[in-house]
Amino acid sequence: MAAFDAPFTPVEPVRAYQRVAEQIEDRILSGELPPGSRLPGERELVSQFGVGRSTVREALRVLQSAGLIRSRPGDPLGAEVLGVSADNLSQALGRLTRSHLCSLGELIQFRMVLEAESNRLAARLRTEDDLTRMAELIERMRSLAGAGTGLRAFSETDALFHQAVAEASRNALLGLCARAVHDAVVEIIEHKIANVADATAWMARSIDHHEQVLAAIRAGDAPHAAQLARRALHAYYADHVEPTARPLLTAALEEE
Amino acid sequence: MAAFDAPFTPVEPVRAYQRVAEQIEDRILSGELPPGSRLPGERELVSQFGVGRSTVREALRVLQSAGLIRSRPGDPLGAEVLGVSADNLSQALGRLTRSHLCSLGELIQFRMVLEAESNRLAARLRTEDDLTRMAELIERMRSLAGAGTGLRAFSETDALFHQAVAEASRNALLGLCARAVHDAVVEIIEHKIANVADATAWMARSIDHHEQVLAAIRAGDAPHAAQLARRALHAYYADHVEPTARPLLTAALEEE
DNA sequence: GAAATCAACTGGTCTGACCAGTGGACTGGC
DNA sequence: GCCAGTCCACTGGTCAGACCAGTTGATTTC
Missing domain, CATH: 1.10.10.10 (Winged helix-like DNA-binding domain superfamily/Winged helix DNA-binding domain)
Structure with a gap:
């Protein structure tokens, strides 16, 4: 044939x-x-x-x-x-954006999808060990925020939390891609990120968000866990994307 | 600081x-x-x-x-x-899988997420032009299936349909990534794909599925459009993934 | 006017050379 | 015995020049 x-x-x-x-x-x-x-x-x-x-x-x-x-x-x-990493992925994504084949808004929307799905699956499949590890990481974030050691160490722990969620979701690919997209986004609007006016307040809000996510995952509330990721990303980035892309970003906000 | x-x-x-x-x-x-x-x-x-x-x-x-x-x-x-394309992405994804950093099951699950989201957004944001184009492509698939010209041309039109959905979703990135994952999957289990026992029946089922998707998108029924993509992929690939990964694949099936 | 020929290119490969930098062996003084 | 300093063999990065097979388009030939 x-x-x-x-x-x-x-x-x-x-x-x-x-x-x-x-x-x-x-x-x-x-x-x-x-x-x-x-x-x-x-x-x-x-x-x-x-x-x-x-x-x-x-x-x-x-x-x-x-x-x-x-x-x-x-x-x-x-x-x-070096072995295989997500670097190559984020590099490819960065190229797509730089060549205007896709916009920052699409990148953010894509990240909303990935993290939401990661959270959703984690809420269904997490083990007790996963929950313990996430709680530990939140605790570490809290102590780092209190010590005023700067954003870098805090962001690293943040990344570890997301990785822990990805592990709990039993799909490494989701986590790797989310990381790649995150890196691509940071590369594009790095300067704005660095200008966070009040780092302390920002860290406090971040910890608060992570605790909500953990609670939803612990409760096995998959839709809520997914919605939390969507909302947080939307709230954080909506002001940074091109104004014309904002309605599209909002369209990705609700599942229903 | x-x-x-x-x-x-x-x-x-x-x-x-x-x-x-x-x-x-x-x-x-x-x-x-x-x-x-x-x-x-x-x-x-x-x-x-x-x-x-x-x-x-x-x-x-x-x-x-x-x-x-x-x-x-x-x-x-x-x-x-040549400009930027999704080739690089699918290459990177293929490497991830070949190095066992992620499994075929994760790849499929990832594709379920991407296509579902593509369909969901398309159901919300599609224009009349989008719908016309999709209907045209389904018509073309039908004539190709009737002419018995083989699978290659049919698959190309299939890809065009998915691209049309991606365009309707107003997020090129989703489409590009879905394409990349698709290519990576094909590369891995290519031989099994080629052995489709009855190509005619397979094409008929494929057309049927695409029509359902189009109907859901036309009706603006976002959840149903998303669910259709998930179910179709699950039904098609569930037998090809490692048995241990099947429950995980099923976990990604339902949103609720 | 069509077909065969030719010459001026191209990218792919090889060789051999030089440089700046690295790290281990050697050496000196303590 | 130990540590600092020196030295040297070797690394990857770069360059220059050469050859080959293949392409292209103009030239020649019939």
Whole structure:
């Protein structure tokens, strides 16, 4: 049947650097080269693959731009394997936005969807351990806010809380994407974020929000947990998006 | 205040190829180099940037692996600008799955979320033009199924329908990501997809589903439109995911 | 006028070289 | 024995020049 409309597919040449990159990528993704391990030096790879150094280097460039490895001049151990992360995703999302293929408003709306779904699933599937961990993180946020140690440590704990929710939702992909979108958003309106007028008040409100989320998740109230994420993001970002996009953002607010 | 916890950030060296790649990427993303336009030849870029050819080539490799350009040996016009697409996203998602950082089940679940939300928003925001276009595409699917021209053309029209829904939802990002996830899924279980026992029956069911979606969107019944996407994906893929993931997939089925 | 030929390109690859930076071995003084 | 300083082999980053296979368009040939 498949022979009807496309008996043959066009064959395009495979470059040498592609096959080198593929071989290395396969070993990284299969776990044979775990994060933290080292690749041989470039000159060693040259002799192992039987190609020139420029070919090896182009392959390494591709892997590096995909965030799979990192290399440092002078390092006698060779390039370091980083493993797969969400960096590449957020980079791609940032490009989409920068090229005006999608707007900041769409990014925010997308994040509303992801976090809401994360919360919803967490409310249904969370274990006691998940709840304990989330409560711990909120406690840590509270102490950080009290100590006045600045926003950076607070934001890190914030991210950990979201990660804990993602774990409780039993879908790592939701969490990874939400993180990627978050990073892309921060990259775009970073300067405005840094200008939070009163950091203390902001942290207090953030803690309050997280506690509500935790309560909803603990109670297993999936719709409410989802709605909390939507509302919080809308309230926080609505003023930052293009005025024309605001009605669309509001359209994503209610499920019903 | 920011001076408290991180007065200085570490400065890492910027490689020459990075700055070359950045300059070109900026021009592509800003629209100054629209899709279809051509970059100068490598030797020309060498003299414009004042760097060696290997540096230029590594920069082009990075851009090419990001899907922004494409080059072909012997082409006197130089590398072609492709613009931003979802390819990079699906590539990143495929890597996540291949490295077992997320499972096929999570991918499917993620797609359920995206398509459901796309349908929901489309049901609220669609215009008459959107509805007309969707109806046209369903008509085209019907004629393709009747003509027995094979699955490929049918699947293309299918993709166009989903794109039309995404347009109606006024959030391109949802559509792009759904497409990326779709591609990643196809890449993983491609062989099983190709083995659809009875293509005719499958196409008939697909058309039926699309008609239901269109009806819900036309009626403005957002919850129902969303639910249709969830159910269809669940019904189609539930048998293909790891048995342990099935309860999780089912958990994402109902909103309530 | 159509077909075969040719020459001037292109990108892909290889080689060999140099540089700045890194880290371990070696050496000195204590 | 220990620590500081020096040194050197080696790394990745970059450059220059070369060759090849393939494309393209003009030129020649019939």
